[in-house]
């Protein structure tokens with residue numbers, strides 16, 4: 001995990017690193033067929049795009065690698081940009097990303113990202129370890145506040161491998177307030193303190209998909225071995241194993257084996273373990289047997305501190321210069337409803353539009369620059385009901401259609417969009433959203449949210465619908 005620079009901005013370097021990891025994960029065959037012949041470029045609107053040689057390759061990437069590629073990219077990119085994928089015929093003669101993203105004049109001679117120089121594939125163990133860890137998420141970048149002070153203290157302690165470590169430690173709390181950040185920070189720090197230890201971080205979804213693939217390939221022994229050799233195992237969003245009996249069983253036996261061997265387990269979930277009703281009781285009680293550590297939603301003071309911190313980090317990367325005025329920061333925070341994730345989005349947008357002018361910007365100018373992005377008032381809460389009504393109205397449906405069993409695309413797609421909006425604009429968990437959509441399972445919601453994320457990158461009409469709905473909801 002060592003040797004990678006935190007918060008890079010040069011698309012060349014980000015892509016070399018992201019591609020290296022992707023190659024280790026998807027294997028040499030698909031990588032050399034679909035990814036290696038592709039290059040990262042900027043389109044006319046400043047969007048970073050992976051350009052594939054053919055339509056077939058584009059569709060393959062979209063279906064099999066885009067999501068993961070974006071996770072890897074986001075983990076490395078100091079500007080939190082996302083990658084789209086298009087085929088060469090759709091792009092015309094867009095310039096290579098490296099020149100434009102740095103703000104240089106686009107140079108026709110600038111090379112596309114040289115895939116041939118991607119370093120050799122990492123060994124399997126390293127790939128498991130590094131998969132999904134984000135360079136930016138360390139203790140240095142985590143801001144302490146009232147709602148997270150206890151969690152931060154426990155996380156720091158866990159990272160030191162101190163004796164008396166509760167096993168497992170479960171960080172729990174609503175979406176977007178720093179659980180993933182803490183798990184990443186623990187993993188980086190623990191690995192820094194004991195470079196020879198095997199620190200394994202993965203999301204529960206990754207646990208699930210890797211396990212399912214291992215069952216299909218009849219390679220579960222290798223899967224078990226890769227996890228059971230861990231000195232510290234961190235699993236993020238553990239609620240997502242709910243409902244899958246064999247995966248839960250596998251997780252339970254992994255946890256028991258590691259705990260018996262005195263290895264460290266750190267998990268995160270959107271609720272306290274005993275409230276994870278979709279998780280099998282034996283696993284649930286194992287999860288609850290260590291220390292449950294809440295990560296509370298941030299108050300205004302913490303949000304202000306995080307916004308300031310983020311702008312300072314962007315300043316160090318040369319994206320902005322100077323500091324924002326305190327009233328500008330307050331305006332930003334008060335007009336950005338939702339979690340830290342939404343706040344980071346607004347801060348990034350401000351940084352991108354303000355650049356060198358940041359310190360001189362007034363609230364009025366920020367309103368002018370970010371108008372549409374900042375319409376949410378300080379006390380405005382968007383509800384699931386409101387989202388359902390707005391979406392139904394937008395697509396000329398009835399609210400009841402969204403809650404019904406109907407699966408035709410004309411109903412299913414708006415339903416998925418409504419689910420995605422609920423995840424973005426409310427603090428409700430996946431199971432909670434599922435219940436509000438006619439008692440659907442949380443995996444259906446997760447699938448819907450993912451689908452919309454994929455479609456937004458691939459389908460302009462969906463992106464426009466989502467944008468229009470977001471505008472309507474923000475009022």
Ligand SMILES: Nc1ncnc2c1ncn2[C@@H]1O[C@H](COP(=O)(O)OP(=O)(O)OP(=O)(O)O)[C@@H](O)[C@H]1O
Pocket residue numbers: 137141142143144145148173174175176177178179180181182237270306340341344
């Ligand atoms: N205290 C904090 N200091 C700095 N950044 C923070 C803090 N809390 C959250 N963030 C940032 O907010 C974003 C969302 O946080 P994170 O992904 O850790 O949330 P989460 O609780 O894991 O959400 P989910 O349940 O969806 O996984 C991240 O980019 C993270 O760096």
